[in-house]
Amino acid sequence: MTIEQTQQQIIGEFSIFDDWMEKYNYLIEMGKDCPIIETQYKTNNYLINGCQSRVWLHASFDGNIVHFSADSDAVITKGIVNLLIRVFSGHSPEEILKSDTTFLDQIGLKEHLSPTRSNGLLSMVKQMKLYAQIFQLKANQQVNE
Amino acid sequence: MEKKLPFDIRAVRLQFPALDQLVYNKPFVYLDNAATTQKPRVVIDRVKAWYELENSNIHRGVHYLSQQGTIAFENARQTVANFINSKSSREIIFTKGTTDSMNLLASSLGKLLVKEGDSVLVTGMEHHSNFVPWQQLCVERKANFLVAGITENGEVDLDHYTELLEKKPKIVSIAHVSNVLGTINPIEEMIRLAHVYDIPVVIDGAQSICNQKIDVQALDCDFFAFSGHKMYAPMGVGVLFGKEKWLDAMPPYQFGGEMVNQVSIDETSFNVLPFKFEAGTPNVSAVLGLESAINFIETIGNVSIAAYKDQLIQYALQRLAEVKGIKFIGNPVHRASVISFLIDEIHPYDAGMIIDKLGIAIRTGHHCAQPIMERFGIPGTMRASFAMYNTFEEIDIFVAAVKKAAIMLS
Numbered sequence: 001m002t003i004e005q006t007q008q009q010i011i012g013e014f015s016i017f018d019d020w021m022e023k024y025n026y027l028i029e030m031g032k033d034c035p036i037i038e039t040q041y042k043t044n045n046y047l048i049n050g051c052q053s054r055v056w057l058h059a060s061f062d063g064n065i066v067h068f069s070a071d072s073d074a075v076i077t078k079g080i081v082n083l084l085i086r087v088f089s090g091h092s093p094e095e096i097l098k099s100d101t102t103f104l105d106q107i108g109l110k111e112h113l114s115p116t117r118s119n120g121l122l123s124m125v126k127q128m129k130l131y132a133q134i135f136q137l138k139a140n141q142q143v144n145e
Numbered sequence: 146m147e148k149k150l151p152f153d154i155r156a157v158r159l160q161f162p163a164l165d166q167l168v169y170n171k172p173f174v175y176l177d178n179a180a181t182t183q184k185p186r187v188v189i190d191r192v193k194a195w196y197e198l199e200n201s202n203i204h205r206g207v208h209y210l211s212q213q214g215t216i217a218f219e220n221a222r223q224t225v226a227n228f229i230n231s232k233s234s235r236e237i238i239f240t241k242g243t244t245d246s247m248n249l250l251a252s253s254l255g256k257l258l259v260k261e262g263d264s265v266l267v268t269g270m271e272h273h274s275n276f277v278p279w280q281q282l283c284v285e286r287k288a289n290f291l292v293a294g295i296t297e298n299g300e301v302d303l304d305h306y307t308e309l310l311e312k313k314p315k316i317v318s319i320a321h322v323s324n325v326l327g328t329i330n331p332i333e334e335m336i337r338l339a340h341v342y343d344i345p346v347v348i349d350g351a352q353s354i355c356n357q358k359i360d361v362q363a364l365d366c367d368f369f370a371f372s373g374h375k376m377y378a379p380m381g382v383g384v385l386f387g388k389e390k391w392l393d394a395m396p397p398y399q400f401g402g403e404m405v406n407q408v409s410i411d412e413t414s415f416n417v418l419p420f421k422f423e424a425g426t427p428n429v430s431a432v433l434g435l436e437s438a439i440n441f442i443e444t445i446g447n448v449s450i451a452a453y454k455d456q457l458i459q460y461a462l463q464r465l466a467e468v469k470g471i472k473f474i475g476n477p478v479h480r481a482s483v484i485s486f487l488i489d490e491i492h493p494y495d496a497g498m499i500i501d502k503l504g505i506a507i508r509t510g511h512h513c514a515q516p517i518m519e520r521f522g523i524p525g526t527m528r529a530s531f532a533m534y535n536t537f538e539e540i541d542i543f544v545a546a547v548k549k550a551a552i553m554l555s
Contacts, residue, residue, distance in 0.1 A: 020169075020502050021553070024499060024502070024553065028495075028553060028554060052493075052494045052509065052525065054524075073492055073524065074495045075554060076494075077494065077495075119494065
């Protein structure tokens with residue numbers, strides 16, 4: 001499934017909710033079963049400090065595909081972390097770099113990525129893009145060599 | 146529940162336009178008063194009137210508006226002096242707020258008193274504004290930064306404080322009321338203990354100024370700082386009270402217009418108090434708004450407001466105790482209108498988001514007091530703080546929201 005397709009799928013899932021409480025309950029459920037980051041990566045090196053809630057992000061690259069895993073100490077934040085991982089993990093750096101997070105606007109969670117929220121999510125997205133950029137650079141270098 | 150109220154709360158609420166709105170389609174409940182209070186109509190009107198009819202630069206003009214503005218501004222200074230019972234309006238410096246007042250002190254009083262090897266004493270419950278300026282001063286001067294510990298109940302460990310005083314710090318700077326724990330510190334006693342060694346004492350009054358009647362002469366503090374916006378006045382104005390003998394001895398903090406006497410290419414002499422510390426055009430409208438806020442508070446009565454807020458806080462504590470898994474951070478004997486709490490393992494940010502969606506404004510996080518979080522080993526707290534316009538019904542709505550958040554998140 002492409003990034004775009006996953007985003008459409010998520011928009012579909014959220015369209016059945018009538019109010020914010022159902023939506024938040026869903027996020028909380030997702031937050032509970034987020035692909036937990038391996039303990040070795042849940043350190044300050046991988047910490048994105050968000051002031052209010054903290055997010056840990058790890059990325060690996062097998063030459064074609066980027067894999068992300070992440071965690072947060074706040075469960076609603078973690079639910080959104082889960083959505084971002086679901087959307088961006090398992091894709092090529094090119095695909096990650098050319099896509100965006102507008103799907104969050106469409107499911108009414110845009111506010112969580114606002115710079116004033118200080119929950120670490122905006123920095124997480126920036127960090128994911130940065131990883132993709134670095135991996136892309138790496139891949140291009142290998143081709144040139 | 147029937148309660149005897151010291152004033153007409155409904156009439157008071159009508160004075161605050163911001164309270165009358167819907168948030169997420171729900172009646173707005175504002176319980177973030179320790180961060181900033183809402184403004185009564187008289188304050189808003191005062192600011193508006195200044196810009197509509199009176200605006201001009203003060204202290205230097207010979208023209209009519211400038212003179213009227215200067216008179217109004219200096220009258221406001223006298224109102225502030227009376228409000229905290231300082232001896233003279235020369236002891237009242239207008240600043241941008243408590244943070245600005247503290248930076249002024251750390252810079253100017255620090256320059257006067259703190260040298261290499263000296264020390265400065267604060268407590269572990271300070272807001273960053275009364276912590277970082279002193280800490281940085283100590284780093285710069287190679288001085289020792291002493292921090293008095295806090296007890297499990299969230300009170301200053303007075304034995305530790307007394308012990309640290311024996312090191313004869315050059316300055317003691319302490320919060321009157323903790324913005325996180327709600328603790329009212331026994332500053333009368335703490336000031337008296339410091340004065341045994343002739344150490345000047347700075348009081349951070351940001352949270353106490355609208356909690357109780359402040360009398361700087363009775364307290365005998367050397368400095369007292371507070372912000373207008375936490376006492377129903379506009380943002381961008383604060384006050385630094387200082388005993389005249391200290392302010393006279395201190396070097397200027399910022400340089401510019403108004404604070405100078407004579408300037409030549411070779412030298413500059415400085416203006417007298419309080420102008421020596423007020424460089425640049427002041428925030429006149431906010432100062433006049435502060436005066437209106439003081440008049441507003443005094444019309445209702447400081448004592449009545451304090452009595453009512455105490456009823457609110459007791460009721461809130463009693464109702465919150467019903468919430469399963471609740472843990473209060475700080476259980477001080479003397480508490481101002483601030484309550485910090487956690488529920489089981491629930492992250493305060495999660496709970497805060499749900500409570501927000503229910504139309505209620507509380508604060509979550511470390512409240513700019515990370516040393517307290519470190520002391521209690523927590524990432525942050527949920528904090529509810531009350532003002533004269535809050536009601537018992539609002540506390541019921543708030544407690545219901547806390548219960549709902551707890552159910553959703555556990």
